[in-house]
Amino acid sequence: MSTNPPGPPLWLLLELTYRCPLHCVFCYNPVEMARAEQELSTEEWVRVLREARALGAVQLGLSGGEPLTRDDLEEIVAQAHALGYYTNLITSGIGLNERRIAALKRAGLDHIQLSFQDSTREMNDFLSSTRTFELKSKVAALIKQHGYPMVLNVVLHRMNIDHVEQILEMAEAFGAEYVELANTQFYGWAWLNRERLMPSRAQVERAEAVTQRFRERVGERMRIFFVVPDYFERRPKACMNGLGSVFLTVAPDGTAMPCHAARILPGLDLPNVRDASIEWIWRDSPGFNRFRGDEWMKEPCRSCPERHRDFGGCRCQAYLLTGDAANADPVCDLSPHHHLVTEAVARADARDRQAPVEERPLIFRDHRRAAAPPAAAET
Amino acid sequence: MSVVPDAARPTVARGFRLQWEPAQQAHVLLYPEGMVKLNDSAGQILSRCDGRRTVTEIVADLEHTYRTSGLADDVRTFIAFALEKQWLELDREAQLDPLCDTARNPP
Ligand code: SF4
Numbered sequence: 001m002s003t004n005p006p007g008p009p010l011w012l013l014l015e016l017t018y019r020c021p022l023h024c025v026f027c028y029n030p031v032e033m034a035r036a037e038q039e040l041s042t043e044e045w046v047r048v049l050r051e052a053r054a055l056g057a058v059q060l061g062l063s064g065g066e067p068l069t070r071d072d073l074e075e076i077v078a079q080a081h082a083l084g085y086y087t088n089l090i091t092s093g094i095g096l097n098e099r100r101i102a103a104l105k106r107a108g109l110d111h112i113q114l115s116f117q118d119s120t121r122e123m124n125d126f127l128s129s130t131r132t133f134e135l136k137s138k139v140a141a142l143i144k145q146h147g148y149p150m151v152l153n154v155v156l157h158r159m160n161i162d163h164v165e166q167i168l169e170m171a172e173a174f175g176a177e178y179v180e181l182a183n184t185q186f187y188g189w190a191w192l193n194r195e196r197l198m199p200s201r202a203q204v205e206r207a208e209a210v211t212q213r214f215r216e217r218v219g220e221r222m223r224i225f226f227v228v229p230d231y232f233e234r235r236p237k238a239c240m241n242g243l244g245s246v247f248l249t250v251a252p253d254g255t256a257m258p259c260h261a262a263r264i265l266p267g268l269d270l271p272n273v274r275d276a277s278i279e280w281i282w283r284d285s286p287g288f289n290r291f292r293g294d295e296w297m298k299e300p301c302r303s304c305p306e307r308h309r310d311f312g313g314c315r316c317q318a319y320l321l322t323g324d325a326a327n328a329d330p331v332c333d334l335s336p337h338h339h340l341v342t343e344a345v346a347r348a349d350a351r352d353r354q355a356p357v358e359e360r361p362l363i364f365r366d367h368r369r370a371a372a373p374p375a376a377a378e379t
Numbered sequence: 380m381s382v383v384p385d386a387a388r389p390t391v392a393r394g395f396r397l398q399w400e401p402a403q404q405a406h407v408l409l410y411p412e413g414m415v416k417l418n419d420s421a422g423q424i425l426s427r428c429d430g431r432r433t434v435t436e437i438v439a440d441l442e443h444t445y446r447t448s449g450l451a452d453d454v455r456t457f458i459a460f461a462l463e464k465q466w467l468e469l470d471r472e473a474q475l476d477p478l479c480d481t482a483r484n485p486p
Contacts, residue, residue, distance in 0.1 A: 086409035
């Protein structure tokens with residue numbers, strides 16, 4: 001148990017459903033999807049909202065899966081709005097029509113982020129077929145008509161990063177005001193496909209240069225954020241601002257997590273909102289206290305002067321790469337495991353020069369495969 | 380930093396929301412996926428920027444509430460800062476006509 005009581009869980013992310021019309025190669029939804037059949041009811045979600053709000057939660061993310069597959073989304077938004085949340089919908093746009101966006105607006109929805117969740121399927125369709133482009137444009141127009149800023153989030157990786165210019169041109173064509181180009185984080189499905197999804201350094205540099213030229217042309221009209229993949233950095237990101245400090249995620253089945261990927265961490269006892277109050281979960285549950293503060297840290301983090309800046313990086317990345325979630329995130333060049341990251345980048349660079357036949361087949365997110373979860377350490 | 384017309388009626392910008400948070404004992408400004416925690420005077424100024432009151436009225440109201448005078452410069456400076464940050468926007472009239480303040484209050 002932590003000695004200092006934690007601050008409020010300012011950020012609440014509700015993954016309302018695992019149902020999703022897309023099958024993305026890098027989706028972070030758990031590989032063991034079979035476990036997530038039983039979604040919380042409307043009443044249960046509202047209870048979560050109420051209890052978290054009482055603790056001081058104020059930013060609400062509604063995601064999935066595709067949150068629009070829940071027909072009580074409008075009701076959940078209305079309750080959240082009445083409680084005083086700032087409500088953000090994170091959607092692929094599939095299922096968003098005039099009737100639903102009007103109802104969401106009436107319910108008090110504050111913000112919509114349109115996500116591009118696929119490269120190989122949705123992105124390829126988008127890049128090659130006018131039909132998909134028109135579909136996205138229609139959704140974008142709806143979003144703008146209802147007075148929301150048009151915010152587009154595109155996940156980049158090895159297979160689409162060379163198309164950044166085309167992606168930006170299309171975003172411009174449908175009037176995006178903010179575009180976030182985020183490179184894949186390697187968890188869940190993306191981890192299984194890491195070797196196929198990791199861009200080379202040359203690819204990242206080209207994409208950044210293209211983005212910069214584009215920025216200069218469009219100016220303030222379209223703001224573009226380019227998030228460099230952390231494998232190319234020498235210090236890790238301050239993942240979740242430290243586990244258990246501001247973020248609380250609830251999965252469709254009610255599992256409460258200090259980060260949306262925390263389910264992969266072995267031995268982390270994750271509570272369920274069906275069995276316990278949000279107050280106990282946030283303040284007292286072992287799962288939320290396990291990585292609070294700095295007691296859990298090992299060297300080199302334990303005595304590192306930067307440990308309150310990055311909190312040792314990402315626990316999931318530390319576990320996936322080193323087998324121990326309490327190690328430093330190997331993105332850090334002070335980590336004795338840093339070579340694992342530089343080697344992965346070197347392999348990606350080498351693959352630029354290789355014949356594509358040697359590449360591993362891509363694993364699509366698919367309910368049929370979810371029945372047999374592969375081991376986390378498999379590469 | 381530009382000069383804020385005294386007759387302008389600043390209001391919290393579209394997409395932003397200002398509210399009092401008991402858990403933080405502070406006013407916060409909420410915007411897409413983010414939040415600014417405001418100190419006491421910033422909270423007091425912003426919560427009076429309702430699109431109805433002019434800058435002059437906001438100053439008068441604050442001076443009345445705190446039984447003091449001479450707040451005008453601080454309030455104007457903060458409002459200009461908040462406009463620059465795009466936390467606030469001016470009423471349509473002031474926005475569309477950059478000369479309106481000169482027109483209303485000739486130098
Ligand atoms: S050693 Fe640990 S705390 Fe220090 S910079 Fe690296 S990851 Fe951060």
